[in-house]
Amino acid sequence: MPHYRRFSDASVSEKILDTMFLVTIGLGYLFALGHTFFSHEGRDGQAGLSVEDVKIAYYGEHQQTRLGAALNGGMAGNLDNDEQKQVIVDWIEGGNDKAAFELNVAPILNSNCIGCHSAEAEMGLPPLTSYEDVVKLTHADTGASIQSLVRVSHIHLFGIAFILFFVGRIFILCEMPVMTKRITVAIPFLAILVDILSWYITKFIPGFAFVVVIAGGLMGISLTIQILVSLYQMWFYHPKVEPIEM
Ligand code: HEC
Incomplete structure (x- = not known):
């Protein structure tokens, strides 16, 4: 055997x-x-x-953008108030125009976000320092x-x-x-x-x-x-x- x-x-x-x-x-x-x-x-x-x-991780939220998702999620606490969030959300939904970005959105990002989200911060996070960088995060989350x-x-x-x-x-x-x-x-x-x-x-x-x-x-x-x-x-x-x- x-x-x-x-x-x-x-x-x-x-x-x-x-x-x-x-x-x-x-x-x-x-x-x-x-x-x-x-x-x-x-x-x-x-x-x-x-x-x-798990669904959101793989499929995404097709009506949601990465920037919008972050503002509704973990990044909300970095804003001073809900009006700031509304300004950014309105800008995304309004077709993310460049002039409106410089006028309304950039000041909020500069005072609340770029401490971490910039090349200088060296945190490996998506930068939020220019219009081009931010626009990339406003496409639908797939x-x-x-x-x-x-x-x-x-x-x-x-x-x-x-x-x-x-x-x-x-x-x-x-x-x-x-x-x-x-x-x-x-x-x-x-x-x-x-x-x-x-x-x-x-x-x-x-x-x-x-x-x-x-x-x-x-x-x-x-x-x-x-x-x-x-x-x-x-x-x-x-x-x-x-x-x-x-
Ligand atoms: C204290 C540091 C810090 C500040 C300030 C900060 N963030 Fe973040 N952010 C992070 C970290 C860390 C992550 C990655 C982990 C996570 O998603 O929670 C992140 C993730 C993100 C993402 C997701 C990026 C992706 O890959 O989809 C976005 C968008 C974002 N932040 C936007 C913002 C905005 C807008 C502000 C200002 C209102 C802000 N963050 C302020 C640290 C910060």
Whole structure:
């Protein structure tokens, strides 16, 4: 009978190495969740992360501009009062004329915004120092660009494939019914592929945002299960029967 490797065959050093790896990946995953939360939370004006936030991230808000969205969102607090916001919103809706910009809008930006939004501030934020710069932020918000999705996709696919591969490699040393194991190692890969594909679909069909959330959640849950079951079996589970099949 062929002999397949199990945790019962692993040396203690190997189990320590596996444990450190799984714990580090688990922690990294928690930080990734935190990053997702902070980068999408509140896009819809409500605190917390929702499907609506995800929709805005990929599809955008087609009736909304980046400048308008910022003034209704996190940047509102940098204005002295609501009249200032109204002046800028009226200017955007009135067709963002250059003379009106210099007369009404530039003074507000100069006293409230360019402390952070200028090349001199070196904060890497879009500058608000000239008419041309500001006009760029008054086009409709169509969500993440294809270019940025392509960039994030390739980083995610390369990085996550390694993580899932090594976690899965450790997980297959567990004892369990063989079909359960075969399905469980494939699920996180399928989930991340569906997740990334659904970013692109959501860019054009906003209703798809829920697939992004479900597939992302499924990847997280299956990764967590693999990590926890592996850690448990590695240290606490002692099989009585001979393992039969991979
Ligand atoms: C204290 C520094 C600071 C000030 C002052 C400030 N901002 Fe911002 N702004 C930021 C930071 C940081 C971000 C990026 C993070 C975020 O979106 O909250 C940002 C983001 C933005 C964005 C979104 C850019 C994008 O990529 O879509 C816009 C538009 C914007 N600010 C406009 C303004 C306007 C208009 C004012 C003045 C009323 C202003 N900001 C004042 C720090 C500042």
